[in-house]
């Protein structure tokens with residue numbers, strides 16, 4: 001198969017769909033890879049690295065889309081990329097369609113087959129292609145939360161870990177999945193006072209075993225969340241209902257009760273956000289304030305640590321990319337029902353039930 005890697009064009013996105021080591025694996029399996037010039041230069045993968053891995057460098061996205069049957073990307077296609085998609089194309093990337101109707105309609109119109117990283121499943125449960133980025137975003141959420149709690153950043157002037165004789169900051173993590181656990185690991189490492197809220201009792205039990213006395217767990221009832229938000233210095237939104245828009249767990253009224261200079265980090269913003277007061281921001285302008293509370297709502301947090309993220313993402317996507325390239329989309333999805341769960345759009349239709357329901361589009 002001919003596989004194409006365009007340069008990412010979303011604001012401050014430096015990751016790349018395939019790293020040079022991944023290209024070498026695909027070439028060794030007998031495939032042809034075309035890469036847009038400077039596709040990886042933002043994270044120090046130069047054209048020569050791709051040439052050494054066996055790729056051909058092409059001058060622009062139009063040339064890459066024209067030459068390739070499968071397009072491997074990181075972020076959802078932007079309007080200029082959707083315009084290049086044809087029915088013969090297989091698009092393998094993050095889509096996050098549930099909160100993005102214009103993109104969904106564009107992909108439906110293109111006729112292309114679109115497999116979304118975020119809805120591919122795993123035999124042992126979970127979302128294996130979301131996992132590495134959730135790990136990154138979870139770990140980063142505490143780093144950025146600590147930063148914006150600093151007075152100079154408009155924060156409350158509170159050190160997460162406190163010091164001897166001064167209590168540590170209270171960190172409330174909503175959602176104890178992959179990103180929530182990774183956030184907790186960092187917050188515990190910084191000696192904060194951490195509580196994780198979830199609606200899955202099984203998950204709460206696992207977290208209790210895993211962290212022992214290092215954290216507290218609580219069932220995520222409305223009352224528990226209201227109390228947590230009121231007392232917290234840092235609230236991290238890390239919930240997910242797969243394929244659907246994030247539930248709005250924290251209302252505008254709850255934000256009004258928060259401490260001045262407290263920080264909200266809405267990791268779930270890529271699914272619409274779990275705070276009513278959230279709206280998506282970029283790395284260029286990452287925060288805004290509502291009622292004296294700092295909101296950090298960057299939809300592509302892993303982009304800030306793009307080199308780590310590109311390697312982590314490729315570790316997870318490469319086995320699937322190889323399967324798709326070796327067998328073709330149809331046979332690969334037939335052979336692997338978990339890969340088939342990634343199918344969001346094909347033949348001019350939405351093919352994922354939760355996505356169709358979230359967008360109120362036919363399935």
Ligand code: NAD
Pocket residue numbers: 130131133134135137174175176177178179180197198199200203220238239240241246247249266267268269270271298299300301302
């Ligand atoms: P996950 O499935 O591993 O965990 C989600 C957790 O939320 C689960 O434990 C689930 O039980 C819990 N949950 C669901 N509904 C809840 C509710 N009403 N109250 C409390 N808990 C609830 O998901 P994840 O991989 O950690 O991803 C979390 C979010 O982060 C997703 O929206 C994902 O797309 C997003 N994400 C964002 C970025 C970014 O850059 N902003 C990067 C990676 C992931």
